[in-house]
Amino acid sequence: xxxxxxxxxxxESLPVLFKGIRITVQLILIGAVFGVAxxxxxxxxxxxxxxxxxxxxxxxVELIRNTPFLIQLFFIFFGLPSLxxxxxxxxxxxxxxIVNLGAYSCEIIRAGIQATPRGQFEAGASLAMTPFQAxxxxxxxxxxxxxxxxxxxQIVIVMLGSAVVSQIAAEDLTFAANFIxxxxxxxxxxYTVSTLIYLALAILLRQLLAGLGWMLFPRKASR
Amino acid sequence: MNRRNVCMLAFAAVAGIAMAPFxxxxxxxxxxxxxxxxIRIAVPQDFPPFGSxxxxxxxxxxxxxxxxxxxxxxGAKVEIVPVTSANRIPYLQTNKVDLVISSLGKNxxxxxxxxxxxxxxxxxxxxxxxxxxxxxxAEDLAGKTVGVTRGAIEDLELTKVVPASxxxxxxxxxxxTISAFLxxxxxxxxxxxxxxxxxxxxxxxxxxxxxxxIKNSPCYIGMNKEQPALMAKINGIIAAARSxxxxxxxxxxxxxxxxxADL
Numbered sequence: 001x002x003x004x005x006x007x008x009x010x011x012e013s014l015p016v017l018f019k020g021i022r023i024t025v026q027l028i029l030i031g032a033v034f035g036v037a038x039x040x041x042x043x044x045x046x047x048x049x050x051x052x053x054x055x056x057x058x059x060x061v062e063l064i065r066n067t068p069f070l071i072q073l074f075f076i077f078f079g080l081p082s083l084x085x086x087x088x089x090x091x092x093x094x095x096x097x098i099v100n101l102g103a104y105s106c107e108i109i110r111a112g113i114q115a116t117p118r119g120q121f122e123a124g125a126s127l128a129m130t131p132f133q134a135x136x137x138x139x140x141x142x143x144x145x146x147x148x149x150x151x152x153x154q155i156v157i158v159m160l161g162s163a164v165v166s167q168i169a170a171e172d173l174t175f176a177a178n179f180i181x182x183x184x185x186x187x188x189x190x191y192t193v194s195t196l197i198y199l200a201l202a203i204l205l206r207q208l209l210a211g212l213g214w215m216l217f218p219r220k221a222s223r
Numbered sequence: 224m225n226r227r228n229v230c231m232l233a234f235a236a237v238a239g240i241a242m243a244p245f246x247x248x249x250x251x252x253x254x255x256x257x258x259x260x261x262i263r264i265a266v267p268q269d270f271p272p273f274g275s276x277x278x279x280x281x282x283x284x285x286x287x288x289x290x291x292x293x294x295x296x297x298g299a300k301v302e303i304v305p306v307t308s309a310n311r312i313p314y315l316q317t318n319k320v321d322l323v324i325s326s327l328g329k330n331x332x333x334x335x336x337x338x339x340x341x342x343x344x345x346x347x348x349x350x351x352x353x354x355x356x357x358x359x360x361a362e363d364l365a366g367k368t369v370g371v372t373r374g375a376i377e378d379l380e381l382t383k384v385v386p387a388s389x390x391x392x393x394x395x396x397x398x399x400t401i402s403a404f405l406x407x408x409x410x411x412x413x414x415x416x417x418x419x420x421x422x423x424x425x426x427x428x429x430x431x432x433x434x435x436x437i438k439n440s441p442c443y444i445g446m447n448k449e450q451p452a453l454m455a456k457i458n459g460i461i462a463a464a465r466s467x468x469x470x471x472x473x474x475x476x477x478x479x480x481x482x483x484a485d486l
Contacts, residue, residue, distance in 0.1 A: 167395050
């Protein structure tokens with residue numbers, strides 16, 4: 001192999017890389033919190049919510065789960081301005097990630113809710129719990145506990161999928177890698193470094209979510 | 224046959240033999256074109272609006288219009304030869320074409336091997352914005368957001384000259400930059416006049432106007448060296464087209480703007 005490796009660019013590119021990492025982390029943190037919140041709300045509607053709202057949520061979930069993330073992103077960033085809704089590339093990226101994760105996590109959480117025996121819900125009611133308390137303690141928490149690994153994977157997938165936000169000039173880690181590569185033309189080294197960073201971020205995020213799972217569901221004996 | 228005729232015939236034969244072994248070291252391209260009745264011109268086929276293949280599969284564009292204009296003025300039939308940017312100069316050097324009208328820029332390396340006519344088309348990178356945005360130089364961009372195509376020459380040049388307070392938004396390709404401008408995500412873009420023409424083609428509510436130049440590299444017609452007659456003729460045609468407005472009409476047709484004053 002005659003290729004001469006050169007990592008000399010790495011030092012001067014560190015600020016760009018760190019900014020990219022910061023943006024990617026920021027995107028996934030905001031995206032995960034609000035996306036899962038949206039998913040819980042939608043799962044509640046689909047499992048137990050008012051009848052008239054169910055088709056609306058079903059349409060949202062089907063629309064998002066059956067279209068590419070990149071198109072959703074372009075629609076928000078390049079399409080919505082035609083309707084007078086203009087937002088910065090970071091807001092657009094965040095919104096796209098929340099909407100996307102919301103739809104996928106809705107279906108994951110709904111599966112968890114539907115796996116909860118109906119009798120438990122009634123048992124909660126017989127213990128004089130309010131409907132909200134019953135939903136929270138009897139339905140949602142055990143449901144989340146059941147589907148936590150699947151939800152964690154979905155969050156990691158969304159983080160890796162966030163690479164496409166560089167297409168609308170949001171300066172995430174992929175943007176940083178592309179930017180550096182367009183200046184040093186060292187594609188192999190640049191993408192090796194960015195691959196390793198994504199790998200580290202994904203492993204870190206998984207550990208973080210696993211830790212969060214331990215904290216949220218301490219009583220789970222079967223784990 | 225009388226004596227006199229025989230003498231003349233002999234003279235003609237000797238004269239003919241005497242002339243024949245001395246062809247010109249290099250043929251005069253202009254008289255060749257005249258003798259042939261056709262002029263072979265290299266044009267781009269993959270670089271709109273200068274040259275591309277239309278819906279009816281015929282070449283069209285700024286360069287093709289110039290080629291036809293020159294053919295018409297020379298009274299020669301134009302033979303269009305599609306070339307790529309890599310092989311346009313070799314085509315000329317190996318005498319496969321008489322002229323290269325293929326959005327060819329001038330640089331010292333090329334000047335060593337071929338000659339260039341006067342400029343016939345504007346080609347530049349600059350900062351574009353709607354009329355109501357007051358920008359005349361790089362410093363005026365302070366605090367503004369500028370869209371560029373990542374890694375393009377204007378990205379590299381602009382990054383060097385603008386103040387730190389300028390936010391440069393780098394899009395993946397020219398289409399991203401065009402979309403960002405058309406959707407109003409950025410008001411100012413740094414790009415080439417060809418991309419600006421592509422935006423003007425869409426008749427946007429806000430029309431991008433050139434605010435200042437980043438790099439100016441107009442297009443010239445390339446021809447083989449030591450062809451003074453052809454060179455004079457071509458330059459004459461360009462000068463005439465410039466003064467009678469024919470060149471401006473072509474510029475309006477393909478680039479949607481008037482010719483710049485310096486061309």
